[in-house]
Amino acid sequence: xxxxxxxxxxxxIALEISFTSTWIVNLALAVIGLLLILTSRxxxxxxxxxxxxxxxxxxxxxxxxxxxxxxxIHFALVLFTRIYAYVFVGSAATLTTTVSDLVMSLEQNxxxxxxxxxxxxxxxxxxxxxxxxxxxxxAAGNMRGQALHIWSPQLYFKAILASLDWxxxxxxxxxxxxxxxxxxxxxxxxxxxxxxxxxxxxxSLVLLQVALFGxxxx
Amino acid sequence: xxYSNAWHLRDIILLTLIAIFFGVxxxxxxPVYNLLTVALTPVGLGPAANDILMxxxxxxxxLSGYVFKKVGxxxxxxxxxxxxxxxxxxxxxxxxxxSGVVQGIASELGFTFTGYKRYDWFSLNLSVLxxxxxxxxxxxxxxxxxxxxxxxxIALFVIRLISTWIFAGVLTxxxxxxxxxxxxxxxxxx
Numbered sequence: 166x167x168x169x170x171x172x173x174x175x176x177x178i179a180l181e182i183s184f185t186s187t188w189i190v191n192l193a194l195a196v197i198g199l200l201l202i203l204t205s206r207x208x209x210x211x212x213x214x215x216x217x218x219x220x221x222x223x224x225x226x227x228x229x230x231x232x233x234x235x236x237x238i239h240f241a242l243v244l245f246t247r248i249y250a251y252v253f254v255g256s257a258a259t260l261t262t263t264v265s266d267l268v269m270s271l272e273q274n275x276x277x278x279x280x281x282x283x284x285x286x287x288x289x290x291x292x293x294x295x296x297x298x299x300x301x302x303x304a305a306g307n308m309r310g311q312a313l314h315i316w317s318p319q320l321y322f323k324a325i326l327a328s329l330d331w332x333x334x335x336x337x338x339x340x341x342x343x344x345x346x347x348x349x350x351x352x353x354x355x356x357x358x359x360x361x362x363x364x365x366x367x368x369s370l371v372l373l374q375v376a377l378f379g380x381x382x383x
Numbered sequence: 384x385x386y387s388n389a390w391h392l393r394d395i396i397l398l399t400l401i402a403i404f405f406g407v408x409x410x411x412x413x414p415v416y417n418l419l420t421v422a423l424t425p426v427g428l429g430p431a432a433n434d435i436l437m438x439x440x441x442x443x444x445x446l447s448g449y450v451f452k453k454v455g456x457x458x459x460x461x462x463x464x465x466x467x468x469x470x471x472x473x474x475x476x477x478x479x480x481x482s483g484v485v486q487g488i489a490s491e492l493g494f495t496f497t498g499y500k501r502y503d504w505f506s507l508n509l510s511v512l513x514x515x516x517x518x519x520x521x522x523x524x525x526x527x528x529x530x531x532x533x534x535x536x537i538a539l540f541v542i543r544l545i546s547t548w549i550f551a552g553v554l555t556x557x558x559x560x561x562x563x564x565x566x567x568x569x570x571x572x573x
Contacts, residue, residue, distance in 0.1 A: 172480075179477040183525045218417075219476075225420045225429025226526055232427025236530035244527045255476025259469060284395030285463070288403060292467075295403050299411075315408065315415075315439060316550070318557035324404040325450070325558070329567055332397035339392060346392055 167362040168262045168270035174366050175258040179251050181373060187380040188239070190373070191246035198253030205260045215256060223248035264289055270356045280346045287335050298327050388453050398447055402460050405443040406467025428535075430526060434543040437518065438550025444490030445510045445551045449502055449559050450568060457494060457510070461487030478525065482518075489517030490551065504556065511552045515544045 182191055202215065226248065227241040234240075265286060272282035302323045306313040313320040419432035447460025465483025469476070493510025494502075519540055523529040528536065562568050 175477040176480055179481055183478065183481070221417045221420050221424075222429075222433075225424045225432070228424050229427045229430050230527055230530060233535050234527075234530040234532060236527065240527060240530060247525075251478040252476030255469060255479065258477065264470060280390070280392050281395055284392050285399050288396045288399035289467075291400065292403060292407075295400070296407055299404070299407055315411070316554060318554055318561055320408075321404075321442075321446070321554075321558045322561040324408075325401060325562060326565070326567070328397055328400035328404060332393050332400055335396050336391075336393035344392070 168267040186243040191250040194250040195253045198257040201257035219252040402463035405464040438546035457491040458487035489514040
């Protein structure tokens, strides 16, 4: 499926189930999400994490509803399944799409200005460097006997200074490789919107409405 | 001082990098959130962990609003942070992006109400207030906060306000003060 359409669908589904309270639909969405995740052949560790990590907020919300309100077990179940639907539908989109495919699709199909698309892509590719930079900043602090915590302004300050430096370098590098902000571009890899993308998008949303309405009436 | 509203390649990369830094930091916060939630769940106060840490999650918004001083920069910064968090494997899946937009618009409102003219302690506090109110409203729908008894609801709101004020207010101000002293931002943002 076209990446832009896929993410649009995931967000629309998440938005819709935020306002509805039908746990069967949430459960069905989670199962569909899980099946899609399985097609991407995730590692066993990832799969275990996917099951257990949402368990924490999901049970926190459900227990809180049971103990702190009189909304009852049905609503607790709705909140519990809602979290799983969010995570599995979201992961079904993120695990089956690469960031560069999504960005290219957003540029070509959703017509986001190319400076945003490539600026984002360029920065995103620095992700491993950023993770190591956070560790370097904390290690450098420790060497001076200065522990940098999540509430230390220095941690963020140094991170922003590094960002300033890298953004300047990266922007210059891109410009010197011939990237210009307003110029029309040709594409090495074309990402098309096909008729079945529309069909899946509209079809899924219609099905969701029918399911929600049907269970609502019961 | 007048600031240009156009986004250039360098600004976009810088904004994304800052967002990624925050995304990575949010990701590091994840385990803290889990521990806190697990500790509070047996007494039915699990959601309080969300409110206690809320400030950390909404920091990218006011900070990018303050750093870039452009229309939409707070929303964009917060949204990109959430996208990064989602790709890193954050806990909330697809709803992370929606939360990102909600939190971004929420903190943006503080700057909108001052017409994007004031970037000082007042607009930052206003941003803290709009962030708390709007994100709390969203949690009333999404996380079922609306069903809690009124005492807990008020307690959660106050916890969230304090957390947001400490991180998105006081800490953001401290960071911006450090940045101002370097004189790097003035040439960068104009």
